[in-house]
Amino acid sequence: MRRRIPLRKRLLVRLLFGSALIAVCSVAATAWLAVTTTTSALKEEQGQDLAADNRILARLSGYAATHPDWAGVRHTVHELAARTGRRIALTTADRTPVADSAPRGTPLPPRPAATVDPLRTDTYTESGAQLSGIDPRVVGPYRLPAAERTKLEALAAVRERCYRRYGVQATVAHTASGRPVVTAGDGTDPAGYGATVCEDGRLNTPTPTEQRALDTLSDLVRPCLRQAGPALGDQPLLTFDPGGKDPFGSRYLLAKYATVGKGADARAAGRCVLAARRTQLEPYAAPAAELFLGIGDRNPARFDMSPANKAKVVGVAGLVLAVTVAVTAVAAVRLVRPLRALTLAAQQPPELHVRVPVTTRDETGILAEAFNGLAERRERLEAQRRAMVSDIAHELRSPLTNIRGWLEVVRDGVVDPDPDLLDSLHEEALVLQRIIDDLQDLAAADAGTLRLHREPLRAGDLLDQVAAAHRVAAGTAGVVLRTDADGVAWLDADPVRMRQALGNLVSNALRHTPAGGAVTLAARRDGDDVVLTVSDTGNGIPPEDLPRVFDRFWRAEKSRSRRTGGSGLGLPIVRHLLAAHGGTAEAACEPGAGAVFTLRLPGTPPPGDAA
Secondary structure: OOOOOOHHHOHHHHHHHHHHHHHHHHHHHHHHHHHHHHHHHHHHHOOOOHHHHHHHHHHHHHHHHHOOOOOOHHHHHHHHHHHHOOEEEEEOOOOOEEEEOOOOOOOOOOOOOEEEOOOOOOOOOOOOHHHHOOOOOOOHHHOOOHHHHHHHHHHHHHHHHHHHHOOOOEEEEEOOOOOEEEEEHHHOOHHHHOHHHHOOOOOOOOOHHHHHHHHHHHHHHHHHHHHHOOOHHHOOOOEOOOOOOOOOOOOOOEOOOOOOOOOHHHHHHHHHHHHHHHHHHHHHOOOOEEEEEEOOOOOOOOOOOOHHHHHHHHHHHHHHHHHHHHHHHHHHHHHHHHHHHHHHHHOOOOOOOOOOOOOOOOHHHHHHHHHHHHHHHHHHHHHHHHHHHHHHHHHHHHHHHHHHHHHHHHHOOOOOOOHHHHHHHHHHHHHHHHHHHHHHHHHHHHHOOOOOOOEEEEHHHHHHHHHHHOHHHHHHHOOEEEEEEOOOOEEEEOHHHHHHHHHHHHHHHHHOOOOOOEEEEEEEEEOOEEEEEEEEOOOOOOHHHHHHOOOOOOOOOOOOOOOOOOOOOHHHHHHHHHHHOOOEEEEEEOOOOOEEEEEEEEEOOOOOOOO
């Protein structure tokens, strides 16, 4: 009884539902993308999200102030892009990409939003940057090592405790270089509380690291001041003021030039100090980069459509949905029809071997062809199974019948068990044993349990051993048995199994070669392979029978006479033994020239050969 498929599980219903869902999702996604893209474009054009842009610029300027290059900025750019929902790209002045949060190949906005240069900034709002145009986080050689920082921390703690004893609430802040600065809260003047005794000057004294940097800066400033005016070049350049608003933005160094004159002299001295400061810090800051900011998709602005536009969107979406459902229904019907035919054919009894008509050339048609091919192979295997059972029964019945018949006549006293009779019974038992051994070898080969004991084997010695074993049979049949071997042909094979395979071929050739003929065993090396051939001068094999010579229980002599053929298992065993060795077995025949069986196996270098 055919099982009925529930409606909700039918392929047609699922295809229709899936297509409708896909259509709805595609229309909704398209509408959402159009709205969000338009909203983002309007947001960018109107200059929204300025606070996020300033945060991005400040973060990247801080990175450039603390790194000598942009090599590791990619992670920072992607983090900022994920946090702000903006596209962030950094390039050099000639638009060479440095880092970009957008996929490769995305075009840049037409104009950069800002230039990230910590040594020449006019947009950074940190206190101190406006005085010199240098980001206060660029400390360079003024960064304090741990030992000096620890010493200053102790001095700052002493000053803070001193302020508190006089009633001044003080806090300890740290500059970018690591120097602690003690400040009074709420703008309180410590002098008004009599706390000036706390300022012993030790905290304001430059450390060795800072003094070296100040000396270097002095050396850089002095040539410029001499060019600006001879009197300026002889004046002291720098004094130390850790709490002042210095033009370099470090909050602990104040570069003061001696005001010898007014106006032009003061401005010239300021330009010299600023240029020297930038020259000193340039190796410690990343080079200038162009910052491009694109639209993002985080917190998009609301976009309201008019009722007329909403009606248009709904109408188009409905039309797309209807067309999708109709096309899917037609495709589903065409797809389900051959599948139903395949299902009906597969449910038929095995003995019917039903074929399915191939109506299309798509995947369903290919499936139908594969099903028909499977049915044909199944039919052939069934026929081979029946033939094999019949052949096995026939092969076993003949010797068993002979043995049983002679035993019955001996039991009834009709014939005496003389030596000739015992020899005949023994011969029949050997035939039965050979059939059983052949079947056992084939079963082991089919199951993959055929064991091989490989060893280096010279092909010439193998042919000589096989020829010697069949020399008596060849002489009895009046057939000449020859060998022709290449001395460099060596195999890595099981000698017993290879003698068995060649012996089967030689026995087969001797049975089909008339008296006066010849059977030749040859071996030669062909590249990395070794080719073994067994050829005879018999009547050969008809061309239409060549594809079946390796089938089990197949024999050219349909009468299955013992005089002209064996059990029909010798050649199948040869093919299985060659396959176990990684080789192949083939049969060829030319009219009137006998048959040639070719065995091709992987070769091996002779023992002791370095190659």
